[in-house]
Amino acid sequence: MIQIEIIKGDITQSHVDAIVNAANTTLMGGGGVDGAIHCAAGPELDAACEALHGCKTGEAKTTPGFNLPAKFIIHTPGPIWHDGKNNEDELLKNSYFNSLKEAEAHQCHTVDFPSISTGVYHFPLLRAAKIALNTISNFPSYSIEKVRIVAFDLQTKAAYDYALTLS
Numbered sequence: 001m002i003q004i005e006i007i008k009g010d011i012t013q014s015h016v017d018a019i020v021n022a023a024n025t026t027l028m029g030g031g032g033v034d035g036a037i038h039c040a041a042g043p044e045l046d047a048a049c050e051a052l053h054g055c056k057t058g059e060a061k062t063t064p065g066f067n068l069p070a071k072f073i074i075h076t077p078g079p080i081w082h083d084g085k086n087n088e089d090e091l092l093k094n095s096y097f098n099s100l101k102e103a104e105a106h107q108c109h110t111v112d113f114p115s116i117s118t119g120v121y122h123f124p125l126l127r128a129a130k131i132a133l134n135t136i137s138n139f140p141s142y143s144i145e146k147v148r149i150v151a152f153d154l155q156t157k158a159a160y161d162y163a164l165t166l167s
């Protein structure tokens with residue numbers, strides 16, 4: 001069973017096997033956590049991402065961590081929230097599930113996630129937290145031992161802490 005922890009922090013500082021990036025479908029960097037990861041990993045990441053030719057919403061692709069302390073970066077575009085009737089829940093679940101599959105494929109033991117889609121993509125926070133934690137706790141893991149949600153602010157940490165008490 002995967003051990004789950006919620007912490008407050010900056011995911012670019014994580015010393016883990018893989019961090020997950022809440023990317024966009026171009027994989028060419030953007031704002032929020034995506035911008036912070038591209039900035040901290042350095043220009044080699046931009047070149048590696050260019051060679052991946054984008055990624056569909058809910059899917060995941062992996063690059064090295066380059067200048068980051070993390071060995072790998074798993075890039076997944078989460079869904080943009082519209083009204084909840086555009087498959088948003090399923091797509092967010094896919095982002096977590098497919099990122100964990102990528103982590104397994106790279107024999108990762110430790111994986112850190114940001115709160116995917118709850119920034120500029122406006123997915124409701126508690127709803128996203130429940131989907132994230134359910135998907136992680138039900139994932140059939142072989143190599144992954146520990147997953148952390150790295151919340152950038154206290155409101156996000158509180159939502160995931162609460163969702164953890166429900167799961």
Ligand code: ADP
Nearest residue numbers: 010011022032033036114117118119120121152
């Ligand atoms: P999305 O486009 O998927 O909504 P955002 O980057 O806008 O992605 O936001 C996702 C979450 O990542 C938000 O909670 C935001 O506060 C958070 N975030 C921003 N920078 C960092 C960081 N350096 N480490 C961890 N989380 C971050």
